[in-house]
Amino acid sequence: xxxxxxxxxxxxxxxxxxxxxxxxxxxxxxxxxxxxVLYYDLPHLRDSATLQAKAAVLGIPDYTGYPTYVMLAHxxxxxxxxxVAYRVNLxxxxxxxxxxxxxxxxxxxxxxxxxxxxxxxxxFGVTPVFWSQAVVAEVYTxxxxxxxxxxxxxxxxxxxxxxxxxxxxxxxxxxxxxHHLTSGLLLPAAALFVLLVEGRKLLEWxxxxxxxxxxxxxxxxxxxxxxxxxxxxLPEGYLWGQPLIQEHPPNTLYGFYNLVSGGxxxxxxxxxGPAELPGRVQxxxxxxxxYGGQFGVWLVAVAAGGFLYLVYRDLAAAATLxxxxxxxxxxxxxxxIEDIEYYFIPTYLVLALCMAAGxxxxxxxxxxxxxxxxxxxxxxxxxxxxxLCILLPLARLExxxxxxxxxxxxxxxxxxxxVARNVERGATVLHxxxxxxxxVLVERxxxxxxxxxxLELPGPPGYVRAVRALQxxxxxxxxxxxxxxxxxxxxxxxxxxxxxxxxDLVPVDREVLLYRVVPRPGALPPGELRPEKRA
Numbered sequence: 083x084x085x086x087x088x089x090x091x092x093x094x095x096x097x098x099x100x101x102x103x104x105x106x107x108x109x110x111x112x113x114x115x116x117x118x119v120l121y122y123d124l125p126h127l128r129d130s131a132t133l134q135a136k137a138a139v140l141g142i143p144d145y146t147g148y149p150t151y152v153m154l155a156h157x158x159x160x161x162x163x164x165x166v167a168y169r170v171n172l173x174x175x176x177x178x179x180x181x182x183x184x185x186x187x188x189x190x191x192x193x194x195x196x197x198x199x200x201x202x203x204x205x206f207g208v209t210p211v212f213w214s215q216a217v218v219a220e221v222y223t224x225x226x227x228x229x230x231x232x233x234x235x236x237x238x239x240x241x242x243x244x245x246x247x248x249x250x251x252x253x254x255x256x257x258x259x260x261h262h263l264t265s266g267l268l269l270p271a272a273a274l275f276v277l278l279v280e281g282r283k284l285l286e287w288x289x290x291x292x293x294x295x296x297x298x299x300x301x302x303x304x305x306x307x308x309x310x311x312x313x314x315x316l317p318e319g320y321l322w323g324q325p326l327i328q329e330h331p332p333n334t335l336y337g338f339y340n341l342v343s344g345g346x347x348x349x350x351x352x353x354x355g356p357a358e359l360p361g362r363v364q365x366x367x368x369x370x371x372x373y374g375g376q377f378g379v380w381l382v383a384v385a386a387g388g389f390l391y392l393v394y395r396d397l398a399a400a401a402t403l404x405x406x407x408x409x410x411x412x413x414x415x416x417x418x419i420e421d422i423e424y425y426f427i428p429t430y431l432v433l434a435l436c437m438a439a440g441x442x443x444x445x446x447x448x449x450x451x452x453x454x455x456x457x458x459x460x461x462x463x464x465x466x467x468x469x470l471c472i473l474l475p476l477a478r479l480e481x482x483x484x485x486x487x488x489x490x491x492x493x494x495x496x497x498x499x500x501v502a503r504n505v506e507r508g509a510t511v512l513h514x515x516x517x518x519x520x521x522v523l524v525e526r527x528x529x530x531x532x533x534x535x536x537l538e539l540p541g542p543p544g545y546v547r548a549v550r551a552l553q554x555x556x557x558x559x560x561x562x563x564x565x566x567x568x569x570x571x572x573x574x575x576x577x578x579x580x581x582x583x584x585x586d587l588v589p590v591d592r593e594v595l596l597y598r599v600v601p602r603p604g605a606l607p608p609g610e611l612r613p614e615k616r617a
Contacts, residue, residue, distance in 0.1 A: 096190035099200045104183025109206040111175035111216040120218055122515040122562045125421035132496060133219040134167045135520040142310055144324040149306035150261040151221050166524050167494070167517075170219045172354035173186035178216030181207040181431075182207035184230035189435055191237040192392075192399055193442025199470035205475035209272040209376040209430055211369075212485040222424050223267065224525020226431055228258035232268050235393040240279050240398075245289055246278065252293035263344065264428060267409045269297075278398035284445050307341065311483070313428070321535055322519060323426045329540075350554035353418035362415040369423050374485075381475060387432045396439075407432040441471040446461025449492065449551055452599045459595030468487065473541040493594075494520075497560065502528050505558050509577050512544055513535040513560040537562070537570055545579055548599050559587065561595035573597070 095261055108475060120130040129143070136143050159166050182203050189199030198602035206212060215222040232380070233256050250271055255364035258265035272394075277281050283289060311333040327345075332335035344351065354362055371382050393438030408428055414425035444594040448467050492518040503516060505511060507530050511518060514537040521527050537543035544559075550556045559576070566572040571579060573595060575585050585604030587597040 088092045093347055093574055096187055096199060097178070099190060099196035100183040100187040100203075103200050103207070104179045105187040106204070107182040107216075108179035109176060110208070110213070110483070111178055112172075114489050115168070115175055115217045116171045116219075116488035116491055117168055118165055118492060119498060119517045119520050120171075120491075121494040121497055121517055124563065124567065125264065126214070127218065127475045128421055129221075129515070129521060130219045131212065132515050133221070133518045134170045134517075135523055137170045137219065137377055138166045138520070138524045139174070139315060140310060141315070141322070141339075142307060142324075142327060142332065144327060144341075144345055145347055146344055147304075147307045148221055148261060149303040150257060151224050153303065153306060154224065158611040166217070166294055167520060168436070174218060174220055174223045175216050177227045177348040178207070178212065181223060181226040181230045183506060184227065184234050187429065188230055188234045188237055189438030189442075191241065192235065192435060193398070193439050194570075195442045195445050195468075196296070197471055198226075198438045198441035198445055200437075201441045201475055201543055202434040205377065205437050206431055206434035206477060208479055210374070210482050210484055210485055211395065211429065212427055213482060215424065215427070217486060217488045220424075221262065221448060222267065222427050225262040226260070228261060229268065229428060229431055229563075230253065232258060232272070233474070235400075236272055236275055237399075240275075243280070245283075248283065248289065249296050250293055252346040253300045256297040257303065258300075260301055260303040263342075264410060264413060264425070268397040268412075269405060271406050272322075274405055275402040304338075305341065308338055311337075316523070317529070320523075321539065326536065337417055347419070349416040350411075352416045352418055359415060365422075366411065366415060368424065369426060369432070370433075376426075378477065381437060382433070384440035385436040386440075388438065388443060391443040392436070392439050399439075403432050403435055437475075444471065484596040497596075498525075500594045500596055501531075501558075501560065504554045504590050505531065506553075506595065508532075508553065509556040509558055510534060510548075511558045511560055512548055516560055516562070518560065527549070543581070546608060548580075549583070549585065549601075549606075552599065552601060553608075557599040558590065559597050559599065561597065564595060 104299055116130075119134060120127055122128065124125060133143060133148075133151075133155070135141065137152050138159050140152060140156055143152065145490045154177075155170050155173040155289055158169045158176075161172070162168045165170075184198075185206055186199045187204035189202040190196045191199075193199065212223070212226065232251055235247050235254060236249045239251065251584075253263070255268045257274065258268060273284065288611060297504070311331040327337070327341060328342055332338040332341045369379050377385075389400060389404070392403070410428040410432070411426075412420060414429070416424075419425070437503060444466065448464050498517050498521045501511065501520065503612070505528070510532045518531075518533055522529055522531065522533065532551070534544075534547055536547055539547075539549075542550075548557050548559065559571055561576070562570055564572050566575040576597075580587050580599065584602045586600045586602060588600050590596045590598050
């Protein structure tokens with residue numbers, strides 16, 4: 083495009099706008115931040131409680147290991163305020179706010195107008211799905227931060243044409259890959275951008291060699307996985323879900339490959355055929371701009387117009403953003419997972435940059451029309467339009483605030499206190515990705531309990547494990563949900579199952595779904611129990 087923010091006053095305006103956008107986003111995220119330990123709730127809080135504990139003790143999460151996230155979030159646990167879980171939640175808020183600030187800077191570099199860059203960044207920062215991930219312990223805000231940072235560095239290289247920016251981008255792309263596999267798409271996208279801007283750079287072998295070396299250097303956080311797996315950081319015999327990591331730890335070649343490539347979740351990738359894609363696209367559009375969606379129709383229209391404007395004025399940026407959008411969208415559409423909306427976040431980031439270009443085009447057009455007016459009126463009209471561009475993405479701010487606000491959610495803490503208070507010493511507690519791991523490993527409370535992650539362990543189903551554990555002492559079940567799902571039996575379904583075998587589930591705390599397994603006279607012994615799905 084003809085106008086880009088450079089090193090003069092416009093560059094200072096872009097930096098100030100980025101700081102203000104990031105600060106505003108951080109304020110929103112802090113006011114709605116989850117105050118303490120979280121809990122399991124499919125699909126919205128699948129991993130948060132687990133990530134809080136693993137960040138605190140430097141554990142190894144499943145899926146792809148997330149070594150960079152674990153180490154960075156662990157640094158937040160040393161802050162002198164809030165409990166450890168709050169500090170890990172805070173990491174997500176900081177990553178998210180930094181992503182918004184960098185996205186504003188990238189948008190400003192893209193279109194040359196700080197107001198347009200701010201409008202696109204704010205539109206992204208207040209989307210319900212991204213905001214919801216900035217107030218709990220999750221990995222998605224850090225992924226957005228890396229994507230925005232890489233794009234910023236590439237755009238800075240185009241402005242200044244210094245090889246150091248390309249080398250920095252190579253390192254950051256390697257680093258981002260250690261956090262989220264979808265960031266791997268940044269590498270071919272960057273190559274495409276360089277090809278269209280200054281293709282001869284791809285033929286400079288010294289530059290390529292340095293870039294390759296820095297890319298590999300960025301991958302070094304992967305070393306955390308085999309090193310940590312070789313340490314005995316858990317209590318002897320402690321079971322922490324993730325059966326594949328236990329069976330094939332990442333300090334073995336196969337275990338390392340299996341973990342970083344997606345583990346058991348690889349089976350869910352590329353799950354849909356061509357005939358199913360139209361329905362998946364419709365689902366995406368509903369998530370994006372349906373009732374309660376991420377953007378209003380007007381913002382999507384601005385993004386579409388902005389992309390066309392880029393095609394006309396900045397083909398390199400248009401091709402790069404189009405490549406990233408198509409790649410990330412296709413990956414998400416083909417991924418058969420319950421919380422699929424979180425995999426749409428990178429596509430929304432690209433749309434936000436297109437919105438910045440669209441708003442920039444509107445401001446360019448207004449300036450062209452205003453050239454016929456007196457300078458005072460033209461400046462006032464342009465300022466008013468810039469203000470409207472910034473305010474438009476905030477139109478649904480109040481509704482989104484109420485929708486994502488986690489500041490009063492203490493359910494995870496209530497679960498811990500109920501178990502700590504009501505469960506007998508030496509008991510066995512069946513649970514699933516609950517805050518009990520945090521209670522034992524981080525807070526060092528109720529270390530006498532034997533926790534069984536009954537939905538993740540291979541072998542006999544949960545009710546068989548519960549009955550067998552009765553031979554050792556009291557047994558309790560902390561249900562992950564009240565209602566039955568395709569993945570587990572709820573309370574009523576479990577009551578029928580246990581009752582048919584001669585066991586009662588006696589409520590201990592109905593609010594947190596804590597029940598005790600009590601045998602009746604003549605209950606079936608463990609050897610006569612038959613496996614049952616989802617039990």
